[in-house]
Amino acid sequence: MEQPHFDVEVAQNRYLPRGADTVDAIVTVTAHPPAQELRPSVAVVILLDCSASMHRPSKLAAAKRAAHAAIDSLRDGAGFAIVAGTHETTMIYPDSSELAVAGDTTRYEAKRAVDEITAGGGTAMSRWLRAAGALFAGSEYELRHAILLTDGRNTSEQPEAVSAALTELQDTFRCDCRGVGTDWLVSELRQISEALLGTVDIVAEPDELVTDFAAMIERAMRKSVPDVTLRLWTPKEAAVTVVRQVDPAVLDLTAHQENAHVQACDYATGAWESETRAFQVRIAVPAAGVGDTMLACRVSVVDAAGEVLGRGKVLATWTDDPAYYGALDPQVAHYTGQVELATAIRHGLDAHRSGDPDTATHELGRAVALAAQSEHAETMKLLSKVVDVEDAETGRVRLKDSVDELDHMTLDTRSVVTTRRHGRS
Amino acid sequence: MDSTVMSTRCPSCGEPARPGDVFCEACGGRIGESTAGAAAVPPEPRAEAAARVTEPPGTEPRADSFAAEAMTRALTQWPVADLPTRADPAWPIAEPPTRAIPVRPVGESPTRAVQGGPAEPTTTAEPAGPLHESAPQAEPVWPGEAALDEAAVRSPDARTRITVTPVGGSVRDSQDGCVHCEYRDVDEDGYCLRCGLRQPTGRDRMADDVGVVAGVSDRGRVRESNADAMAFGFTGDAAQPEYVAAVVCDGVGSGAMAGQAAQNAADAGAAELLGCLADGLDARKASTMAIAAAGDAVNALAEPGPAEEDTPATTYVSAVVTGAEVTVAWLGDSRAYWVAPGARADAAGAHGGPGEGVTCLTTDHTVRNTYLADGMRAAHTLTRWLGADSDGTDPQVSTVRPDRAGVLVLCTDGLWGYLDDPGTLAARVLTHGSAAGAAAGLVGYALSEGGRDNVAVIAVPFPAGRRWP
Incomplete structure (x- = not known):
């Protein structure tokens, strides 16, 4: 059985001056997913803002067209659901609380159901997210992807409601957020996308939604390695102080930490397609003697089953030679x-x-x-x-x-x- | 000579390595700064090496260690590879599921037999005792006093047997657990599973002892890697060798290339020196031929095209000790000292400052730098060396005929930089009872003084074959 594997490259200047106790490195990870037919099952939940503000015809119509494009982009067999979000949530398709399976019939039915959507009500995003979480929770799909579209602020609830929902839902599915127009808050959507390891973007013109939605779904369909974890082992008395994705976008992973072991922490990175991401890692180490070399961090890429898919090493060597420690790694x-x-x-x-x-x-x-x-x-x-x-x-x-x-x-x-x-x- | 059968081995697992490899393909361990492609090793039978380890009574049969090593390599994974599930975050560090068992054969410091002449190669089984003064050794054979003036009787097969130190340096002493934090588990790359610090690699500290000559080289306390190198051996029978030859080199610069250049030079130099001597060449001629061979081995490292930073170059000092003479040859600032109890050598052609019982037989090829305060390295600049950009090898050769038993010491500036008073040398050499003890003691002295530079020391008792004067 072909396993996915990950290349792990570490860029760093491993030379430190005498007494230095901080090791910096860029860990570049490239995924080599398995062949197409072995790809994991995928489910997508589309959360459409149907609050009153969407009522402006151009917006709602564009959102519907975008939903159509998204539905058309689903590959056969993918799980999916369309949820209308206001101060509460309404299942648009299917009308049960289980995900539909994409096929010609369900795609047709779903688009008809989308056409029937009307706008009205407030905005309570925590409920939208929980609805998606509940749909995924009752399913067996390995890749779980949500798309949240809104045009406004989360006015129907306290911000704490979203924070609480995110804490609960973190690492259970991935969520890309899109804001249409300029009446939404970047900080609100960013909070959601960062917690759920997705992206956030602004869609200036409602018409652009169509291509954007299709692209997001296609991208979700391409994800082929679910629940990939970056595992960082450090020596005793050393600690990881910074872990953030820096390519393709800055995303702090510190909050996504779980202790795997007294000397190792796991950081969720979500699902991967055939792609390259870079991570910044900073480790505080006890300074060793000049001439000593320390393995400051073992980097492993681990799948959901705990299988190690790739490895790298961050080293530290103390020296008195400025020609060595003075150079900054590019x-x-x-x-x-x-x-x-x-x-x-x-x-x-x-x-x-x-x-x-x-x-x-x-x-x-x-x-x-x-x-x-x-x-x-x-x-x-x-x-x-x-x-x-x-x-x-x-x-x-x-x-x-x-x-x-x-x-x-x-x-x-x-x-x-x-x-x-x-x-x- | 046999300078074509060349390979290098991983100091950790003994796996053959390709020229230029920095990490071992088999175990991933660091091969060291000097995995030269140039030094000659016939494929070394490991079983032979193991068989020659002296077994203290009551220990497990050493042959098991290889099976154990293989097993360890199979078992040892990164501790992160199969951590327990997240449900068990408090997995105690003291009980990891996988465990590296330190299994390097104790005291494996094999001497090696190479073909030294037209005759069939002979594998000598001379036991190489561990580098401890208390180590069991063969009863020293002392040639009669007459041998001081007369060449030792040549045994018929003296020309066919050469015993030399392993190419690429000795394996490091076996160690149970981490040398830094004493945690018992060290991974296959030499990193401690607890403190993360790397264990000394093969070149960080090298020690070898063939009884009639012994040497120790250490990275020191400041430098990142060891760019000093040594190689030595003898022709003929260990109890009564015809020639004892030794080479010490100090790679120029501090990068990996420096150590590689030095080890290449030492290995090639010692092999050629012993080969020429076994072929019947006189010591002076053999010395210059060995320097030429060493120069070739260093130049072989040079990359074609402009190589500005990491050009291979090294100092070189060799010694040939017989029953009657000591011949030294050198390029650069690594030195040879004659140390005798309370007397100076008949130093025909020898230079150097006087000292009680100590004579420096070499003259540094350096430009005196006035800024001595900058430390030893800055205090002298080489005018002659071996390797890149050298204007042809122009070695100096000197022969002395000591009038009494003594000890020849070859060393790099890592030692002599701390010898303000040559009397120190006499005191520190003569308090020991063996070549191995003297070499280890002098290296220890350099380390205790700060170990600013790499250090390499070889001690050769005179006359050849004596275990100690």
């Missing part, structure tokens, strides 16, 4: 910069929103410099819609007099998307 430097870039954008936009132009200018200027340095063209383009760039290299910028809300939210949403390292290695 990958580590690059992704450290990408994380800083995302943080600077976030801080800058927060300051901008809270009426602190000085901080906003400073942070966004830093972001421009970091984007220029890493040749992150996409982010640079988004930044230049919020600030006028006078000198990209030094990060001299001026806030635009009026910033379009859509540009603000787009930059915010996509601030976490990183770029790979350009140039020669």
